[in-house]
Amino acid sequence: MTTYKLPLPKDFEGKYKNKNTHLITLTNRAGMQIALTDFGARLVSALVPDRNGDLIDVVLGFDSIQGYLNAKEHYHGATIGRFCNRIANGKFSIDGNEYSLPQNNGSNCLHGGNEGFHNKVWDRQVSFNKLVDFYYVSPDGEEGFPGELKTTVSYELTNFNEIIIKFRATSNAPTVVNFTNHAYFNLNGxxxxxxxxxxxxxxxxxxxxxxxxxIPTGEIFLVEGTAFDFRQPKTLAEDINSQEEQIKIAQGYDHSYVNNQPISEPIATAYSKESGIELQVFTTEPGIHLYTGNFLSDDVGKSGKKYLRFGGLCFEAQHFPDSPNQDIFPSVRLNPGEVFESEIKFKFNIRKPGN
Incomplete structure (x- = not known):
């Protein structure tokens, strides 16, 4: 484990007085390496061996804090909260009390608002050279959400080329929570x-x-016979330009799937024939959200290359979008005295040709 101190841009210092940012690297016995930063409790890179044993960085991101600040896409690799995804009209109610949130995505509140968890400098603690805990206390009323929320996000790199992310939160008042990691993956590099x-x-x-x-309509559709059927492996190219209405609405894939898989079984898998790298996703969350980078453009990443439209895919394990306003969805309410806990695991393998 190595930790580097990263200077904050001058215009950042007032906002984050007495805060420093750091880059933390973890390496396992198989040679895989990940980098994390306390700015947004985010995953900066994941160097994974390809079929030839060469390390490839499969996570989109930037080589400085300024890069993340200047990017058009602000969520690269970040912990998303207090509520990931969209809340319709930036409003929800608890026990008859209505709360108003920033409308930063048309009329919706997206990913906790402009000043969500992705835009905070978290406290940190490194344990056993393989585990990093990030801590953030969100004050009552921040971005309109009720209750003081204490959140911990833990990243662990195992010797089995797994990144295990665990979320834990408590509140001193009834509130809503929905966390995810927003890493963009490109298994070609x-x-x-x-x-x-x-x-x-x-x-x-x-x-x-x-x-x-x-915003979810409140219905649940079967994938059979639609562009959303990934029960058998298929390339994203096969249906991403489908004329189906749902593809047109999102300009690609930006949809949640119902997850009934136990944490021991992957809900989603991606594979690159080019590199031989396979990514499996395991989670305790009731949903997995597939986003295909439909609006990536112009940002120049760590390697100096532009991030194209469809230049990365996200598997965002989470509760369903707009859950506070839709009673049929699993509850996202967190009460005082309760503990919210969830887990996401990204596991990398090498798939040999023909398998």
Whole structure:
């Protein structure tokens, strides 16, 4: 484990007085290496051996804090909260009390607002040279959310080429929570074109259709016979330009799938024939959200290459979007005295040709 201190840009210092940012690297016995930063409690890079044993960085990101600040896409690799994904009209109610949130995505609140968890400098603690804990206390009323929320996000790199992310939170008042990690993966290598040649599998029979504002309609559709059927491996290119209404609404894939898999079984898999790298996703969350980087453009990443549209894919394990306003969805309410806990695991393998 190595920790580097990163200077904050001058215009950042007032906002984060007495805060420093750091880059923390973890390496396992198999040679895989990840880098993390306390700015947004985010995953900066993941160097994974390809089929030839060469290390490839498969996570999109930047080589400085300034890069993250200047990017059009602010969520690269970040911990997302207090509420990931969209809340319709930036409003929800608890026990008859209505709360108003920033509307930073049309009329929606997206990913906790502009000053969400992705835009905070977290406290940190490193344990056993393989585990990093990030801590953040969100004050009552921050971005409109009720209750003081204490959150811990832990990253562990195992010797089995797994990144295990665990979330834990408590609140002193009734509130809503929904966390995820927003890493963009390109298994051909960060900045190496788009991900349309990736073979994707999602072991789900159902997905959530969206309205024109990209808010779930409250219905649950079967994937069978649609562009959203990934129960058998297929490339993203196969249906991403489908004329189906749901693809048109999101300009690609930006949809949640129902997860009924136990944590011991992967809900989603992506594979690059180019590198031989396979990514499996395991989670305790009731949903897995597939986003294909439909609006990536112009940002120049760590390797000096532009991040193209469809230049990365996200597997965002989470509760369903707009859950506070939709009673049929699993509850996202957190009460005083309760503990919210969830887990996401990204596991990397090498798949030999023909397998």
């Amino acid at each position: 960060e900045g190496n074109g788009d991900v349309l040649n990736h073979e994707v599998t999602i072991l789900s029979n159902e997905f959530l259709p969206l309205n024109e504002d990209q």
